[in-house]
Amino acid sequence: MNIPASSPSSSSSRRDFLKTTTKTAAGLSVLSGITLPHVHAAVDDTVRMALIGCGGRGGGAASNALSVNGAPTRLVAMADVQPNRLNAAHDALSKKHPDKMSVSEDAKFIGFDAYKKAVDVLKPGDIAMFATPPAFRWVHYQYAIERGINIFMEKPLSVDGPTSKRMLELNELAKKKGLKVAVGLMCRHCKVRKDLYNRVQDGEIGDIVLARAYRMQAPVASCFSKRRPPETPELIWQIQRFHSFLWASGGAYSDFFIHNIDEACWMKNDWPVEAQASGGRTDRGEFVDQNFDHYSVEYTWKDGSKFFFEGRNITGCRNEFSTHIHGTKGNAIVSNAGHLPARSAIFKGLGRKVEDRVWSAPQPEPNPYQLEWDDFLAAIRNNEDYNEMERGVKASLVTCMGRMAAHTGQIITYDQMLNCPHEFAPGADKFTLDGPAPIRENAEGRYPVPIPGKLRDREYADAV
Numbered sequence: 101m102n103i104p105a106s107s108p109s110s111s112s113s114r115r116d117f118l119k120t121t122t123k124t125a126a127g128l129s130v131l132s133g134i135t136l137p138h139v140h141a142a143v144d145d146t147v148r149m150a151l152i153g154c155g156g157r158g159g160g161a162a163s164n165a166l167s168v169n170g171a172p173t174r175l176v177a178m179a180d181v182q183p184n185r186l187n188a189a190h191d192a193l194s195k196k197h198p199d200k201m202s203v204s205e206d207a208k209f210i211g212f213d214a215y216k217k218a219v220d221v222l223k224p225g226d227i228a229m230f231a232t233p234p235a236f237r238w239v240h241y242q243y244a245i246e247r248g249i250n251i252f253m254e255k256p257l258s259v260d261g262p263t264s265k266r267m268l269e270l271n272e273l274a275k276k277k278g279l280k281v282a283v284g285l286m287c288r289h290c291k292v293r294k295d296l297y298n299r300v301q302d303g304e305i306g307d308i309v310l311a312r313a314y315r316m317q318a319p320v321a322s323c324f325s326k327r328r329p330p331e332t333p334e335l336i337w338q339i340q341r342f343h344s345f346l347w348a349s350g351g352a353y354s355d356f357f358i359h360n361i362d363e364a365c366w367m368k369n370d371w372p373v374e375a376q377a378s379g380g381r382t383d384r385g386e387f388v389d390q391n392f393d394h395y396s397v398e399y400t401w402k403d404g405s406k407f408f409f410e411g412r413n414i415t416g417c418r419n420e421f422s423t424h425i426h427g428t429k430g431n432a433i434v435s436n437a438g439h440l441p442a443r444s445a446i447f448k449g450l451g452r453k454v455e456d457r458v459w460s461a462p463q464p465e466p467n468p469y470q471l472e473w474d475d476f477l478a479a480i481r482n483n484e485d486y487n488e489m490e491r492g493v494k495a496s497l498v499t500c501m502g503r504m505a506a507h508t509g510q511i512i513t514y515d516q517m518l519n520c521p522h523e524f525a526p527g528a529d530k531f532t533l534d535g536p537a538p539i540r541e542n543a544e545g546r547y548p549v550p551i552p553g554k555l556r557d558r559e560y561a562d563a564v
């Protein structure tokens with residue numbers, strides 16, 4: 101990696117100038133009563149943004165960014181590997197935010213190198229937004245750091261050991277440059293979960309001895325895939341169906357379950373040291389993807405306390421999407437049914453009846469997808485330190501740890517996961533639209549799946 105460690109900032113000075121000038125001007129006006137120059141009208145404090153990965157979440161994140169009150173923002177460039185996705189996002193954002201869109205035709209970029217061109221439109225102090233499948237995070241992060249650009253990136257941040265390590269190394273460079281980095285684990289910005297966290301840290305439920313979380317649902321997004329249509333090139337098809345492929349997303353496990361795993365670890369204030377797990381594929385018929393459809397995981401924190409996670413993607417079963425913690429004095433709902441509203445609550449003892457409830461989150465709750473952007477833009481405006489990367493990578497790694505434990509049938513420790521040499525998509529920085537995919541279908545159109553007990557040091561065989 102050849103990244104100069106020099107500090108950016110010709111143009112974070114736009115904001116710094118405004119801030120410093122405002123402070124100095126206020127001081128002078130009190131002290132000497134001099135006439136103030138009209139600097140505000142002359143300084144453009146707009147934060148310009150480039151969206152890389154213009155799908156469902158990319159469009160949503162851009163819309164949140166353009167909706168922040170009191171912080172002028174503008175989308176100036178877009179990049180994707182699929183022109184139809186980019187154009188659809190551009191149309192939708194133009195309808196919703198007509199006065200904040202400045203993406204000319206020559207600032208729409210297509211291809212695996214499109215991210216570079218979009219980032220090159222920005223100046224230090226602006227924001228690059230990454231919402232592709234996570235396989236490309238390290239590639240895009242590396243370039244944005246090199247260019248001195250602030251970054252928002254969606255979860256997960258990494259899907260295996262080598263890319264987790266790479267992200268942590270890259271982040272040291274981002275920190276040296278003072279870049280602001282936000283991570284799309286938006287529940288961390290939820291006001292009522294924060295309130296619960298503070299109450300738990302203050303000892304309201306005693307010491308946490310157990311956590312449990314559930315994401316049990318029907319198959320969603322692209323987690324199950326039938327055979328590839330022959331007219332669609334394999335790499336693009338795997339990207340379109342990225343939840344089906346471990347290299348692209350970490351599979352259903354990493355992509356869907358990370359939020360509940362992260363919020364449990366947040367409340368505990370710690371990351372598990374090991375995981376053991378089981379899981380499997382039931383009745384998968386003609387589906388060719390790499391996912392198990394059920395997972396049952398026991399994480400262990402270093403004080404010996406346990407965190408049980410249940411994940412399922414099966415139609416017709418009971419659904420649940422919630423996180424709970426149990427302490428020596430009481431217990432709490434972290435989230436009750438999805439991301440929003442959390443409906444967090446604290447109960448005494450083991451109880452869950454109304455009369456056991458000692459606190460519950462006031463309703464309605466603000467949307468954490470918006471709050472994460474309000475917080476990020478406030479940090480940029482006020483030039484505060486802001487880097488969520490390290491905890492984002494740790495959440496991604498701990499998620500991988502449970503997944504690998506289920507896929508191999510072994511106990512996987514945090515250090516084993518971090519040091520596991522199996523990189524799922526080596527050379528992700530060199531992919532081309534007509535190039536090969538990291539894994540290939542076999543003669544029946546199927547992809548390699550985990551075989552617990554047989555494959556023990558990697559989650560799937562590269563060759564089929």
Ligand SMILES: NC(=O)c1ccc[n+]([C@@H]2O[C@H](COP(=O)([O-])OP(=O)(O)OC[C@H]3O[C@@H](n4cnc5c(N)ncnc54)[C@H](O)[C@@H]3O)[C@@H](O)[C@H]2O)c1
Binds near residue numbers: 157212
């Ligand atoms: N925080 C949340 O609650 C939340 C919710 C949904 C999705 N996400 C995350 O957002 C990311 C995207 O998910 P999505 O649902 O928007 O998927 P999506 O398929 O709708 O969008 C992904 C887009 O990225 C593009 N893309 C893929 N590889 C690219 C590359 N190398 N360069 C440029 N563009 C590329 C695709 O063509 C597609 O348009 C995932 O990491 C997902 O986990 C987070």
